[in-house]
Amino acid sequence: MMKLIVGLGNPGFIYANTRHNIGFAVVKAVARGQKSSFKKEKGVAALSAAIKLGADKALLALPLTFMNLSGIAAAELLKKHAAAPEDLLVVCDDFDLEFGRMRIRAKGSSGGHRGLQSLISQLKSNNFCRLRIGIGRPDQEAGAADYVLSRFNPREKRALKTTIEKAVVCCRVWIRSGITSAMNSFNRNA
Numbered sequence: 001m002m003k004l005i006v007g008l009g010n011p012g013f014i015y016a017n018t019r020h021n022i023g024f025a026v027v028k029a030v031a032r033g034q035k036s037s038f039k040k041e042k043g044v045a046a047l048s049a050a051i052k053l054g055a056d057k058a059l060l061a062l063p064l065t066f067m068n069l070s071g072i073a074a075a076e077l078l079k080k081h082a083a084a085p086e087d088l089l090v091v092c093d094d095f096d097l098e099f100g101r102m103r104i105r106a107k108g109s110s111g112g113h114r115g116l117q118s119l120i121s122q123l124k125s126n127n128f129c130r131l132r133i134g135i136g137r138p139d140q141e142a143g144a145a146d147y148v149l150s151r152f153n154p155r156e157k158r159a160l161k162t163t164i165e166k167a168v169v170c171c172r173v174w175i176r177s178g179i180t181s182a183m184n185s186f187n188r189n190a
Contacts, residue, residue, distance in 0.1 A: 002081045003058040003175055005030065006046075006074050008092040008115040010149075011064050019135040020067060020148040023091040023115075025160075026133065026167040027060050033168060038062060044076040051175075058175045070115040071122030078123070088128040089174050090119060091167065093148060097134025099156055100163045104131045104170060104186050106179045129179050133167055 007027030008020075015021050031038060031049040038047035038060070046061045059081060063073035078088065092115055097103060107127045110117035120126045136156070138147035152160055166186075174182040 002083045003056070003087050003089070004061060004077055004081065004083050005058055005089045005091065005171055005175075006061045006063065006070070006077070008067055008070050008090060009062065010067050011062070015149070017151055018149050019095075019152065020093055022093045022133050022135060022164075024062055026091045026131075026164055026171065027062060029164050029168045030171050031060050033172075036060070040064075041077065041080070044073060044080055046073040046077060048077070053172060053175050056175050067118075068114040069118055071118035071120070074119050075122040085123050085125045085128040089171065090116065090128060090130045091171070092116060092130065092132060093135045094132035095135050095137050095144065095148065097132060099134050099136035100159055101134040102131060102163075102167060102170060102186055104129065104174070104179070104182050106183070129174065129182075131167060131170055131174075131182075133163065 005027055007023035009024030010020060034051040036049040036051045038049045041048040045064045049060045051058050051060060061077055063070045065073050092113060096111065106129055109126060110120055116130065138144060170182055170186045173185055
């Protein structure tokens with residue numbers, strides 16, 4: 001059984017290091033930790049990297065579609081690798097969680113996140129795992145779209161490394177031990 005971790009974000013240099021791309025940052029960090037690199041997935045709108053943790057294998061992916069079309073790449077990946085939605089972990093930003101907090105769930109709604117909504121629509125299922133990482137809420141003056149495409153402030157940048165490291169450990173636990181173990185370990189303070 002192939003497990004698949006998809007980081008949500010927008011491709012391209014101008015979106016790198018924005019709040020909306022924290023899913024990309026986490027999945028790239030998982031790959032770096034396993035000394036694996038991304039390459040274009042043939043016939044799929046995504047970059048992918050295969051990793052192995054002991055006997056457990058997983059495929060990491062970064063959609064080349066924009067955030068709001070992430071479901072297209074995820075559906076293509078699941079089909080190509082004969083995986084079910086239950087074998088999928090999606091890593092994404094969440095501005096309803098305070099900065100640095102994480103919440104992992106086995107399934108659920110999009111919560112207004114357009115990337116997750118695209119996955120639910122394309123997969124015709126909400127029965128996939130998701131790791132949401134808090135990016136904080138915009139103040140009244142900043143619109144949601146501008147906020148998620150903004151870069152982290154200096155204080156947040158200093159804390160971001162720890163947040164990403166914690167999310168990487170969560171992804172590794174999910175690969176090795178499954179969703180229940182990951183929820184028990186990482187949702188205690190959520």
